[in-house]
Each structure stands twice: as structure tokens, then as C-alpha cells.
Amino acid sequence: MAAKEKITGINDVDIPADKLRQMYYDMLMIRRLEEKSAQMYQQGKISGFCHLYVGQEAVAVGAVAALSDDDYVMTSYRDHGLALARGMTPNVLMAELYGKATGCSKGKGGSMHLFDVEKNFIGGYGIVGGHLPLAIGYGFASKYRKDNRVTACFFGDGSVAQGAFHESLNMAALWELPVVFICENNMYGMGTHVKRALAHDNIYDQAQAYDMPGYQLIGNNIFDVYLKVKQAGDLARKTGTPTLIEARTYRFRGHSMSDPATYRTKEEVDEQKGKDCLTVLKDALIKEKICKEDEFKEMDSEIKKIVADSVEFSEKSPEPPLDALYEDVFV
């Protein structure tokens, strides 16, 4: 288990300085966009279910940095962060939350169903664990076509209790499908603590049942996320062996915008906020003299401007035309 080993640091990863800076930028983009989403939700501009990724940014950004652009990436309904990390523009993301025609899914998907096929971000799925079988389907297709691509499938700790999780891991291992399963264990499936949902809460141990490598890591440590996902991706690409990664993380906000998260103490949340993944990376960048304090301020104002622009873009965008109602039902 990683926690007992030496903590992976910035010098343990072979990432160039400009890419490290970009990774921080991408994480901050997610943070600011999510904060804006919350604000716009409260103003009634965004409706439905809206699950924010605040606190978990290092998992998405670290993992995507370790993957190739050709690799497929998919996740659950808590999908804003990964979509951005994969390169979806804030404009089309925010417009989708607004339900506008310019959204990534033409306003038909909403917060939980973001897609960007060109960036190989293949979704945004609303049923807990329901997309894991799709991931092995993509893995199967890659093996069938020998296209050397890996599928990275993200999901929450809630999925681990689902049959879909176990059936998918079994078949991925059995058939050597190039899939990296990344469980973002944020400790709560909605309001239920993982200890009240799983008989054995070291999720990565499930890998043993399916004869595949399993790692547990601290999800606020982006270097560790990068390293393990890189290792798992390389293994899958080379041998087809899937890996289960459990990234221990924490969402700073409730399950969704309608959840005040009264099942957690203020102390618990504050303690986690004290280990913010943004601070971890920022401190390392400063320590290694890759960025100066001023640069972070510049980044932040640039990002805030982009996020504000995405709101303006969404406000000004048209609603989907009513003709669109019956479009895209069939090919």
C-alpha cells in the first residue's frame, strides 16, 4: 500500500516543467469552473442534478496526463472535471449545463452526460457502475482491432458494490482487455460512508480476486496518480493486463448541488480541505522553482476570465430548437 511506502514527489515523475505548470492550470480550471457551476446552479441557470468535482481534481488531471490522446476516457455522472482535463472547452461544457444548443451534447445530455468524441472523452454516465461494461467493450474493440489504445474507466466507491463492477473486472482480466479501472474513493456513496457499504473497504484489494494488479494511492498527490496510471496504462498497452487503482480522495462539497452533506462533520471536511490537491502541487511547483507566486495569480485571473466567458457564452447561446426534440433518436 502506497501510504506505507515513500510518498511520491515531484522528482519521482518524469514530467517536464511546462507540463507540470499546465497540470496545475488544468486543475485550477476545474476548481474555478465547478465553483462557477455551483453559483449558476444557485441562481437557477443550471438545473437538474449537478455533481461537482471540487477536491478531486488531481485524480482526473494526473491520470489524463499519464494517458495518450488516443486513449479512451470515461466516467460516471461526476464528469465535469474529467471532461475538462481531457480538453473539452469550458464554453461547450458550461453551455451543456445551461441546456443550450451549443453544449457538447446539444443540450440533450446535461451535467451527467458530457461527451467529446474528438478528445476521446466517451462520457458521462448516470447509473452507478453502469458504464464499466462499456469500458470493457471499448477494451474489447481495441484488442479486436489491435489499435494499441487503452481505456481508462473512472468510477466512484459506490460502484464497487454493484455487480457491474465485478463482472467487468472479471471479464477484463479473463480476456486481457486493455482497461485501467480507476476508482475515485471519495469515501461516500451519496450519504453512505464506504464502511457502511463495503464489507472490505480497501477497494484495491478487489484486484486480487480478478488476478490483476491493484494499487491504492492518495488522490491529492498528483505525482502518485500520474505514476500509477502511467504504469497501469503501459502494462495494459503492452500486455492487455488491466489494473485496478483506488485513488483515495474527497469531495469538498455534497454529493450533488442538492446535498448539504450533513452526514459529515465540519472538522472532517476542514481536515480534508487542509490537504487540498491544488496546494500540494502548488507547493511543489514553488519549491522546485517552476512557478512563482505571481504566476499563480496570473493563472487564476486568466482562468476566472475564461470561466466568466463560458457563462456569457452560455447565456447568449440559443436554446435547442424544438425540431431537435425528435432528432438523434435513431441514426
Place this chain on the structure above:
Amino acid sequence: MSTQTVAETNSKVKEVTFREALNEAMAEEMQRDPNVFLIGEEVAEYNGAYKVSQGLLEKFGPERVKDTPIAELAFCGLGVGAAMAGLRPIVEMMTFNFSILAMDQIINNAIKIRYMSGGAFKCPLVVRGPNGAAHSLGAQHSQSFESLYAYWPGLKLVVPGTCKDAKGLLKSAIRDDNPVIFMESELMYGWKGDIPTEEYTIPLGVGDIKRAGKDVTLVAWGKMVDLSLKAAELLEKDGISAEIIDPRTIRPLDETLIFNSVKKTNRCVVVEEGHRFSGVGAEISDRIQQNSFDHLDAPVIRVTQEDVPMPYAKNLEYASIVTPEKVVQAVKKVLYIK
């Protein structure tokens, strides 16, 4: 029996069983398109629980004919993902009874992915296998699922009633870019029928007049087509001429063919293997009364399985299922014959 088939392609025919017709359709399509593969329980080394995939492993190899663990949810979902990635999977359900375990994958993923992504994905998936009752299989292995799948916009639902339709429709289903549910029947696999020797397809959404008649319209699909033909023969003895309309696909539904027949006969009986409540027949009856109300001389009557789970005992099972005699009775009722 007079048959008027849409895709009458040539005059040369050969006799095959229903399972051979399906097997030929898959073999031809796998030959034609390397993206087509077959996956399911016992489809490869065992040659299919009902031998529909006989010989395909030998012909196409283990990468394209794939035995799965007993995990319908995952192997069906695998099919959905592979289809989204650009392959053309045929997922065999050993029977549709087991498809319930995969329903989340079919309904929430296969059917909705295109719509909820604003058209970003295609899902050219076929899920096929036997549906409905066989003999003495009891409650969990004898049930009809048409209405459960027909409910969903975004899915095509095919239920062939003859060998010829089975082959032509399955080939079209495999070539279709949308998810297709294709329902066969354990009892029909051994049935024999003529199919063209030349390659042919039958389009989805085009029904067929399986028997021409003038006094009453019987709407029937799948196994109920043959049963309705038997009922029509019984009715003929009483001087009643029944027309049998086989929509062949429930979605899309060739309602025009049904309406035109009803406008001619002015009476209609819908024969459905499954249960009455929320059945496909309810939808068809509703469409008939909406469209052809002025042409009806009697309310549409539906013959269905009794409203009970399937019993095991032979006498109770027979009492529960649709029989030609029940169809005859219903026809006499719409003709007001006592």
C-alpha cells in the same frame, strides 16, 4: 395459403430450418464485414445452446465467436461499448429471460447513448435469442418480452415468424446502425421453411400479409403467425376468411399495412404470445381505433397469455397460453357469431 412477401427476390428456393436460416444470416454478415462478431454464453465451443451458431467458431475463429462467462450484464454492456467504438456486435442471449439482467445496459446505454450525446455515437448492436414460452419450462423460462423492449424510443424490435423472414431480417438488423432486439423462439428453431438460394435482405419496418382474407384481420408476429394460420384454417371450415398481417418488426411498426387490412375486413383480433396488461397488442389496438374507428364493425379483441406466471403442469400451461381455438373464439366474437 397465399403469401405476399415484400422481398420476393427470385424463384429459386431451398428448405432450411429456422436455426439454419439464422445461422446463414450471421455467417454471411460475418463474411461480409470483419467488424461483425458474435458473443454470448455457449456460442462458440458448444456451438450454441440451441445450435444457432453451429460451425461459426470453426469458420471465424475465437476472436470473432466468443464464449462468455454467465454475466449477461457485462457481456451485453461489452457489446454496447464495442458498438460505440465502431464494431458491430451480435450479442446472443441464451434466452431473453436472462436479458433482464442486462436491461440497464440495453435501456440506459445502448438505446439512449445517441440521444443523450446529441448524436455523437452510433450503437449498431444486435441482441438476439429465443423469447416466449417453450414447453414445461415454468415461470422463469417461459415469458414474452416484446412489450418491455417495445416501450423504448431508440430501439428496433424484430420478431420474425418464418424462416425466410428470420434470415432476411437478421441480415438487415446486423447492418442497421441502431440497437436492434431480435426475438426468436425455442419452439421454432426446428421448423422448416423455404428461403431464397440467392442472398437477400428484408427491410426493418415493412410488414407482410401472411394470408389474404376478407372477413377479419388477425395481427400476429413471431410464433403467433403460424398459430394464426392454423386458426385461419379452422375458421375456413366455418366459411370465415381471415387475413393475417405480420408486422415482422414491432418497432418500427408497419401500421399502414394493418390499417389497410382493417379498412377492408372491418374487424380485428390481435394475437400476442405475451401478457395482456401493457402488451404490444394494446398499442396496436389503440392505433387502430385512433386511425380506423369508422371502419370498425366491432371492438378490437386481443388474445394473449393468461394473466398469470407460466405454470409447469401441462394442463395448466396449455390453459395459460394462446391456442388456435382461443383465436377462433375471438374471431367469432368480433363477427358476433355465437
